[in-house]
Amino acid sequence: MQYSGLEDFLQNGRSALAKGPIALIFCEDEVEIATTLRHHLDCGFATVVALMPAAFDLAEDVAAKVQRVDHEALGAAATTAAINAIIPAAAGQWLFYCYNTEYLFFPFCEHRTIGEMLTFHSEERRDAMLTYVVDLYAGDLGQAPNAVNLDQAFMDKSGYYALARKDPETGHPRERQLDFFGGLRWRFEEHIPQARRNIDRISLFRARAGLQLNDDHRFNDQEYNTYSCPWHHNLTTALCSFRTAKALKRNPGSTYDIETFRWHNSVPFEWHSRQLLDLGLMEPGQWF
Structure with a gap:
């Protein structure tokens, strides 16, 4: 339709x-x-x-x-x-x-459906799921000047970290909330506004009356912005994305400063959830 x-x-x-x-x-x-x-x-x-x-x-x-x-x-x-x-x-x-140019991966997605995962997540009394945005980029910008090449996609295997997310009113860390960084937004941070450097997004959530998404990819209900419940680790997902690479090559202020996105920690992206699990870029929680 x-x-x-x-x-x-x-x-x-x-x-x-x-x-x-x-x-x-x-x-x-x-x-x-x-x-x-x-x-x-x-x-x-x-x-x-x-x-x-x-x-x-x-x-x-x-x-x-x-x-x-x-x-x-x-x-x-x-x-x-x-x-x-x-x-x-x-x-x-x-x-x-x-x-x-963004592709969702979740634990065991090669043989399980998104519905099966969310059914389990719901049984754990969770209404939202943290997603790490993992930057993808073409290995050869000469062949792919827009930085998108699905057949020769690369990603960073390390360089990811998290900082406590502080409540702007109290200055104290918010419970079970972290700001995550890494990838191209970290390596080329001089070209990225500070408010856009995070790589965390709550991209899976249960809709309900009164819920509102803010421009920073967070919700007006702070529990939706948490990475896990209080008693154990929960599932997380990865959103493998060419979006930042595209923007850096499209932007006149950065395109001429970047001849390649590859560095010593670049690895070919395998288009498989196992690679992301092994690198710690998503969490299976209690779902096996």
Whole structure:
């Protein structure tokens, strides 16, 4: 189905939000839209919603399987506003959001579905899941000047760290909340605004009335922003993303300073959850 805008979708496409989990894919440009959508269809989402400008092309095989919504996805504010409009319409359902050229991986995703994982997570009385945004980048920028190459993708195997997240009012660390850093946003931090250097995102969450997403990828309910429950470690996921690499090469202020993203800690990305688990970039928790 195709809708002329978000208002049209929320008025006439509500049935698509009746069963979850639901993936919301925001397409900022035309790079790898089809592969992004196919990947998340393969994850087992009940509904995949592609929010993109009307001028963007969409492969016929994918168009037949997704809900297409005409939407200008540029800017964090546009994404946040769209998600906050969808949340009350999808109350009770699990939502996921990402951008094109971002690919969700979760523990054992090669033979388990996103629904199976979220059922287990719900049984642990969790309504949100921490996601680490793991930067991907082309190994040869001469062959892929936009920094996107799925066949020769690289990632950083180390250089990730976390700091306590302080409450801005009290100055004290917030319980079970950390700010995570690493990847290209850390290595090229001089080109990244300080407020955008985090690599943590709550990209999987259960919608409910009153819930609001902020522009910093955090929610107005602080429990949604925690990485685990108080009594043990919980599942986390990884969002393997070319988005930062694309932006660094697209931005005139940084593109000429970067001849390659590869360094001594670069490794080929294997497109498999085992690599991310071995590197500690996602957590299986009690799910085996």
